[in-house]
Amino acid sequence: xxxxxxxxxxxxxxxxxxxxxxxxxxxxxxxxxxxxxxxxxxxxxxxxxxxxxxxxxxxxxxxxxxxxxxxxxxxxxxxx
Numbered sequence: 343x344x345x346x347x348x349x350x351x352x353x354x355x356x357x358x359x360x361x362x363x364x365x366x367x368x369x370x371x372x373x374x375x376x377x378x379x380x381x382x383x384x385x386x387x388x389x390x391x392x393x394x395x396x397x398x399x400x401x402x403x404x405x406x407x408x409x410x411x412x413x414x415x416x417x418x419x420x421x422x
Contacts, residue, residue: 348376348415353396362388362409370396371408387412 348354353372358364375392389412395403 348373348391350374350376354391354415356391356408356410356414360411360414369406369408371406372396372402389415 350373353370355370356368358367361369371391371393372395373391373393375390377390377392378388388409391408391410393406393408395406397403
């Protein structure tokens, strides 16, 4: 099991290669929720990130859910 620490409200920049079915390429996501994806064959390797897509000019875009590799997310935070 992964020890994932994602701070709600942070903006993560996610490469297309780190997403499951990356139809719109890389994305910057303002994170509003996180949950494990247990309905995938590779259990524990994927995490649902919920949040708001951030546009290139800093404006907020659409609300979305993105399935990302758990290994992308930090296991520990500095100062933890």
